[in-house]
Amino acid sequence: MQAALFDTFGTVVDWRRGIAREVATLFERHGVTDLDPFAMADAWRARYAPSMAEVRAGRRPFVPLDLLHRENLEAALSLCGVDPAIFPSEELDALNLAWHRLDPWPDAIEGLTRIKARLIVAPLSNGNLRLLLDMAKRAGLPWDAIMGAELVRAYKPDPEAYLGSARLLDLDPSEIVMVAAHNDDLAAARTCGMRTAFVLRPHEHGPGQNTDLAPEQDWDFVAADLCDLAAQLGA
Known part of the structure; x- marks a missing residue:
């Protein structure tokens, strides 16, 4: 193997707590008390897969x-019974950037750093x-490069997301291990010829x-966290 590519939301960073934290701040500022910030985070995330x-x-361009x-x-707020219009547009724009400010899981930095050595x-x-890029700068994620959907104009689990990333690295898919906390992501990567590593994120x-x-x-690998995976990879 020459590369390890990582799913990020949920595998490397804890999106739910980070989003709920910033939703709570917005709700407190505007006196919204009848919607739990974690419920709003879940509703926002639930729109993720359908929108992609x-x-x-092909019903909309990339x-x-x-x-x-x-x-x-805005769709999630409405579905949760909160009128998005009560919030200034610039505050919703700022909240949208919460996805750029997510915290890594406690094992992520050490695990990635060890794997990066190999x-x-x-x-x-x-x-x-x-x-x-913003997430990596804030959290200190030690990436060698940034790969993914925008560069290849394809969202996972479209095969082009995996195959296009392999081409950009000038690697055969078999030289890459895809690391994810999501079985469906790994199934798609395996179909494209990549090796696979499941990391448990039960919360x-x-x-x-x-x-x-x-x-x-x-x-190919099943790990309790990224430090466990690093050990299995000999790092």
């Missing part, structure tokens, strides 16, 4: 994830380039999580 599906199906997130923010490390994320969706609590295929 519209792009993958647009960066920041734009989808901004559209999804392999090229980069995100293979649906996040756009500026989002991933990504909060205390009631009922998905991705165990590997669903015989992935």
Whole structure:
């Protein structure tokens, strides 16, 4: 193997707590008391896959994830019974950038740094380039490069997201291990010829999580966290 590419939201960073924290600040500022910030974070995230599906199906041209997130923010507020119009547009714009400011899981920096000593490390994320750069700068994520959807104009699990990233690194997919906390991401990567590593994140969706609590295929690696994965990779 020459490279490890990482799903980012949920695998490397804790999106739910980071988003809920910034939602709570906005709600407090405007006196919104009848909607739990974690419920709003979950509702916002629930719009993630359907909005990308519209792009993958060709019903709209490729647009960066920041734009989808901004559209999804207003839709999620409305679905939760909160009128987006009560918030100034510039404050919603600022909240949308919360996705750029997510905290890493406690093991992420050490694990990535150790793996980086042996392999090229980069995100293979649906996040756009500026989002991933801002996240890395703030959190100290030690990427060698930024890969993902915006560069290849394809959202995971479209095969081009994986194959295009391999081409940009001038690597055969078999020389890459895809690292994710999501079985469906790994299944798509495996179909494209990549090796696979499942990292358990049992609290990504909060205390009631009922998905991705165990590997669903015989992935090449199964790890408790990124430090455990580093050890399995000999780093």
